[in-house]
Amino acid sequence: MHINIQRLWDDLSSTAQFGKVQETGLTRLTFDQSDKKIREWFTTTCRNLGGIVRTDRVGNQYARFFSLNDQQSTILVGSHLDTQPNGGRFDGILGVLAGIEVIRTFMDKQHTLKHAIEIINWTNEEGARFYPPMMGSAYACGHLDLNTVLQSKDKDGYLLRNVSEGFRSDSDVLTTIKPSCYLELHIEQGPVLEKEKINIGVVTSITGISWFSIRFFGKARHAGTTPLNYRNDAFIKAAKFTIEFQKYLIENSDNIIGTIGKIENIPNTPNTVPEETILYIDVRSANEEYLNNVASVIEKIIRLKLRVNDFEVKKISSISPTNFSSLLISTIDKSIQEIGLTGRHIVSGAGHDALQLAKQIPTGMIFVPCEDGISHNVNENILKEYAENGANSLLKTILNLDETIDEYYN
Ligand SMILES: [Zn+2]
Missing domain, CATH: 3.30.70.360 (Alpha-Beta Plaits)
Known part of the structure; x- marks a missing residue:
């Protein structure tokens, strides 16, 4: 089973209109007009695929597929749709959009999973408008209290509480479901994979x-x-x-x-x-x-x-450093081998939402190369084949986890 790269690439291109700067860049700061537009796009797209879309108290978006019963154990797949000012089109976005493309592929092939899947857009990962970064995932994992999030002010004095109205709810999603593991696909944001001509980085830890x-x-x-x-x-x-x-x-x-x-x-x-x-x-x-x-x-x-x-x-x-689950590392290793891609273990020098999740549940990250290692910049770029390899690795890893993840809990 393979994802449809043209469909994923079209999503990456069309959503890059929300907050477009300088032809190839994006400025999409948490709860600005562009962020609100892509949040609406996320909701509509996932609903059209049959997903149940919910938000929590800080505006994290969750789209649930396959089992609408919250007691069914759930594979979480996520990243973020916000960017740095004059940032790139792939940092974070690739992970969320590839998750949606994987769901579409399962739907096309009428492949049903044993587990539910939640595709997640975490609020304010970049920390570019509101402090701290990784805000949404830190809150959802219980590492940050609600008041700190809602009272956070941007440089013009706007409170997150006020600018996020209509994009939050009065309940938490992560605490009402049964997450079994978390997977995040992301660009490397450094030069190693491209220089070594390796398809996939299997992240072992975050420094x-x-x-x-x-x-x-x-x-x-x-x-x-x-x-x-x-x-x-x-x-x-x-x-x-x-x-x-x-x-x-x-x-x-x-x-x-x-x-x-x-x-x-x-x-x-x-x-x-x-x-x-x-x-x-x-x-x-x-x-x-x-x-x-x-x-x-x-x-x-x-x-x-x-x-x-x-x-x-x-x-x-x-x-402190964050070490990822050996179970997820070996499952990603096996998955990329099965689909014929090259991989290497890699340490992430940048923080990601996965860092927050790793403290709670088995967590893994899949890196794809990016051109010249450039990120947080309008010149951030990836080749179509990088996105394709990454999304296919995500798909295969989900299929393998769907078979094996319950053993971890038994
Ligand atoms: Zn990111």
């Missing part, structure tokens, strides 16, 4: 993220009158650290990735030796030990390689 700040101290002096050997230059220490930290990252690149993406230099004028330099570091790893170790690695580099003792390292924030 944890830690942010640090490091303050280096020096003495402000006149840039013209103070010879180099009489200086205590904070920026030079920060620069030396950057080189040494990069060496550590290269040596450990299988396990950790890091970026020094922000720097503050004080007083930041051309004719004064810097008295203080602050580096901001983003480190990501699927291995919690590596993340826990970063602060001491930073301190060792500064004390032993730079021979500097006057500094301050602070952890600003941290999110």
Whole structure:
């Protein structure tokens, strides 16, 4: 059984009119006019296929197929239809629209599943209009309270509660059904699959993220009158650290990735030796030990390689890694093999709704390549065959899970 790629591609093209910017991009922010249009499209399309469409208290949309009995155990398939400002046409959208195409394919072939399926559009995954990101899935999974969601304000002061009227309900859907597992198809948003010419990425985990700040101290002096050997230059220490930290990252690149993406230099004028330099570091790893170790690695580099003792390292924030279910990983592996596609295991460096679901039920993610790894940009693009391979992998994985997922619970 195969999906109809032209039908899926037509949906991707026609719905890209809702919020279209610069020919190939989209700005579809949560509960703006374009988001409301695609929500209506989702409802109409799924109803026309015989689905029962419901919303919950935060506007997540659920379209139920095959068994209308809520006590029937249910395979969840979802992603998001909102985008970044000047974002792409595939991030999130591919996962929801491919889910609908899979349902259509089952209907065409008159194939009935043992399980119910809910196709889900999660509210505000991007967090571009309202904070926090992954809002809808976090709420549905019990990781975020209702008030935080409804009271969330956009930059113009509009409350989510007010702009979402008519697109929410007074009940929760996820708590009234029996979800057995969650599947999400998504573009990789990085360059690995395309560079390695691999059809499918089977996601094993989503990296944890830690942010640090490091303050280096020096003495402000006149840039013209103070010879180099009489200086205590904070920026030079920060620069030396950057080189040494990069060496550590290269040596450990299988396990950790890091970026020094922000720097503050004080007083930041051309004719004064810097008295203080602050580096901001983003480190990501699927291995919690590596993340826990970063602060001491930073301190060792500064004390032993730079021979500097006057500094301050602070952890600003941290999110633990999420590991996906081995059952789902092996089922996706098997499914792509059965349909003759190549695959590799891959770690996601970006957050997804699947991260929230993985804390509750067996969860898996299927990645397809995207051109040059570009995402969150109007130039985000995929080939038709990437979408086709992804949707067929989703279909085959659902068929396999329909046979095996109950064993997990018995
Ligand atoms: Zn996304």
